[in-house]
Amino acid sequence: MEQNSIVTISGLIKRFPIGKGHFTALNGIDLTFSKGQFAGVVGPSGSGKTTLLNIIGSLDNPTEGKANVLGQEIGNLSTKKAALLRRKHLGFIFQTYNLLPVYTVFENVEFPLLLLNMSGSERKKAVMDSLDWVGIADKVKSRPAQLSGGECQRVAIARAMVKKPELVLADEPTANLDSENSHHILQTMENLNKDLQTTFIFATHDDKVIKYLKRKILLEDGKVTADDIITN
Amino acid sequence: MLSLKLAWRNLVGAGLRTWLNVIVLAFVLFMMIWHYGLLDGWNQQANKDMQAWEVGNGQYWHQNYDPYDFFTLEESHAKIPEALNKATTDGIITPVLITQGSVYPDGRIQSMLLKGINPDQKVVAIPGTDLNTESEEIPVVIGRRMAKNCKLQEGDITTIRWRDVNGTFDAAEVKVVKVFNCNVPSVDAGQMYIHIKKVQEMMQAPDEATMFIIGEDFEMNETVSGWEYKDFDFLMTEMNEMMKMKKVGGSFMYVILMLLAMLAIFDTQVLSIFRRQKEIGTYIAMGMTRRQVVSLFTVEGAMHAILAVIFIAIFGTPLLIWLMSVGMSMPAGSDDMGIAIAETIYPVYGAGLIIGTSLLVFIITLIVSYLPARKISKMKPTDAIKGKIQ
Ligand SMILES: Nc1ncnc2c1ncn2[C@@H]1O[C@H](COP(=O)(O)OP(=O)(O)O)[C@@H](O)[C@H]1O
Ligand SMILES: [Mg+2]
Numbered sequence: 001m002e003q004n005s006i007v008t009i010s011g012l013i014k015r016f017p018i019g020k021g022h023f024t025a026l027n028g029i030d031l032t033f034s035k036g037q038f039a040g041v042v043g044p045s046g047s048g049k050t051t052l053l054n055i056i057g058s059l060d061n062p063t064e065g066k067a068n069v070l071g072q073e074i075g076n077l078s079t080k081k082a083a084l085l086r087r088k089h090l091g092f093i094f095q096t097y098n099l100l101p102v103y104t105v106f107e108n109v110e111f112p113l114l115l116l117n118m119s120g121s122e123r124k125k126a127v128m129d130s131l132d133w134v135g136i137a138d139k140v141k142s143r144p145a146q147l148s149g150g151e152c153q154r155v156a157i158a159r160a161m162v163k164k165p166e167l168v169l170a171d172e173p174t175a176n177l178d179s180e181n182s183h184h185i186l187q188t189m190e191n192l193n194k195d196l197q198t199t200f201i202f203a204t205h206d207d208k209v210i211k212y213l214k215r216k217i218l219l220e221d222g223k224v225t226a227d228d229i230i231t232n
Numbered sequence: 233m234l235s236l237k238l239a240w241r242n243l244v245g246a247g248l249r250t251w252l253n254v255i256v257l258a259f260v261l262f263m264m265i266w267h268y269g270l271l272d273g274w275n276q277q278a279n280k281d282m283q284a285w286e287v288g289n290g291q292y293w294h295q296n297y298d299p300y301d302f303f304t305l306e307e308s309h310a311k312i313p314e315a316l317n318k319a320t321t322d323g324i325i326t327p328v329l330i331t332q333g334s335v336y337p338d339g340r341i342q343s344m345l346l347k348g349i350n351p352d353q354k355v356v357a358i359p360g361t362d363l364n365t366e367s368e369e370i371p372v373v374i375g376r377r378m379a380k381n382c383k384l385q386e387g388d389i390t391t392i393r394w395r396d397v398n399g400t401f402d403a404a405e406v407k408v409v410k411v412f413n414c415n416v417p418s419v420d421a422g423q424m425y426i427h428i429k430k431v432q433e434m435m436q437a438p439d440e441a442t443m444f445i446i447g448e449d450f451e452m453n454e455t456v457s458g459w460e461y462k463d464f465d466f467l468m469t470e471m472n473e474m475m476k477m478k479k480v481g482g483s484f485m486y487v488i489l490m491l492l493a494m495l496a497i498f499d500t501q502v503l504s505i506f507r508r509q510k511e512i513g514t515y516i517a518m519g520m521t522r523r524q525v526v527s528l529f530t531v532e533g534a535m536h537a538i539l540a541v542i543f544i545a546i547f548g549t550p551l552l553i554w555l556m557s558v559g560m561s562m563p564a565g566s567d568d569m570g571i572a573i574a575e576t577i578y579p580v581y582g583a584g585l586i587i588g589t590s591l592l593v594f595i596i597t598l599i600v601s602y603l604p605a606r607k608i609s610k611m612k613p614t615d616a617i618k619g620k621i622q
Contacts, residue, residue, distance in 0.1 A: 054614045057517070059516070059517060059613045059614050059617070060612075060613075060614050079521065079522060080521050080523075083516070083519050083520060083521040083522075084519065085519075086516075086517060086518065086519040087518065087519020087520075088519070090519075092517045092518070094514075094617065096510070098510055098511075098513070098514040098517075098617065100511060100514065101245070101511075102241060102242055102244075102245020102246065103241060103245070107241065111518060112518050112519070114234055114237075114238075115234070115518065115519050115520060159518075
């Protein structure tokens, strides 16, 4: 394993059973992500991006090969150990925001901290900091239904960032957003990446996102066909 | 506890459906407490009345006496035994001599029990003093039911017949000197009370008795030969059995009501687990263990019961207290059921009843909430996040 790599994938194969046979969604992936990267898995719909992110996020297991995330072997984790890994070290951002509808903005962002048994005053400070980063601190008392899509996604980012995780996985975060909101969100995440050294891995086929990436991994039919570090 | 806090947020957020479930559950719970409280109140009142009018603090029965067999009454009396003599004279226990007879109201024949009692007895509440009335006819006292049945009123004169020890029929005119009102049908219906001396004369059985009713302050350690001691609980067995049956009978209704309420909660749980897959997936992605999510949804369901109890504590308690004070008037004719029943029953809502019933409802709700929630642990988080499980 490299010095500061936080994700190491080798020979990863993922097959889904379909009828009597199976479908190979990932077909021999070798990848390493280092701390602080702002990377994206790019490729057409159905190429396996979500499947890859799910395995890195310990929500799914490899069929073959290895996926080591923050020193833990995903395939060997019990569901409880996997839950603890996610709880402590991973943040998720989804295309559909996945905010809890009956909770206020504050309560949504507070949620990961409740799982970590943080005290009330610590939670309050962390939540307000996080809402400041994404620029939505004035909406603490609102509920998701009262927010625009862009605002919802900012709350989702605040929720992913509030515990300052090592790694954030963002699956098509801009797919439901207009270009202005997309840029705003990407800028926010770029800043967080710089300020907190948080590693980001995106799955996207949106050009607006691709422009911001510092590393672009092209995935086609379950295989990595290009892996470029972008410097400018 | 975390899941309590989260469950509360979710439940309140779910709005109307939650409150509907809570109200249904609270209604069932209230009905159960109300009804069982009524039965308990009835039971207490019946016990009290039966003790006051019939059972006393126990009885001595002549060894042949069988209250269910009128035909053996003729062999079921004997001289007042030495051992009970003093207590009898002191009025601590009172003798009753029973025989079969018939009365002829309006020319109809109606059989009955003639009960000879001491007019001055204070052991049970039957008003005997009027039996001392001087009159040409034999003075008798009857209860309201007997009076209604035979169309007799105070002051009426009628004929009675009985058999003496030799088995020959004899007849006499009697005068109703008093009609008493009593909640205990078994001391009233089909019975006529006469001065015990008169019955002893009628039966040619001087100083004899069929049984004794025991009052307070009576203590007796030795057995009285030829007589059987029956304690209070024994004499109440039938009554208690009947009350138990009534409770069981009433329970069927609550089983059905509970089933309906539980169906509503089960349905809510199934629906909410189905509709909230994405939320469940999100909980798991954020690092909740499956067990935590299952317990969150279980607590959410069970909280319906907690809210129902709180609901009753707030709105039901004043109502129950009010019902306890005004009592519940029983419809006319309900005393034909043969159980002692007052015109107004005062329900008794004991802590045991309320806590027990609430706990029962809570535990059933908990189980019903858990069953559908178990399904969560079989969900694949990757599917749940997208909300695409069928
Ligand atoms: N649970 C599953 N069962 C069967 N096939 C699946 C499952 N998940 C994904 N796939 C298939 O794997 C392929 C890759 O899916 P996915 O990773 O979602 O692609 P992307 O995110 O790049 O659009 C698709 O063809 C999809 O149909
Ligand atoms: Mg995808």
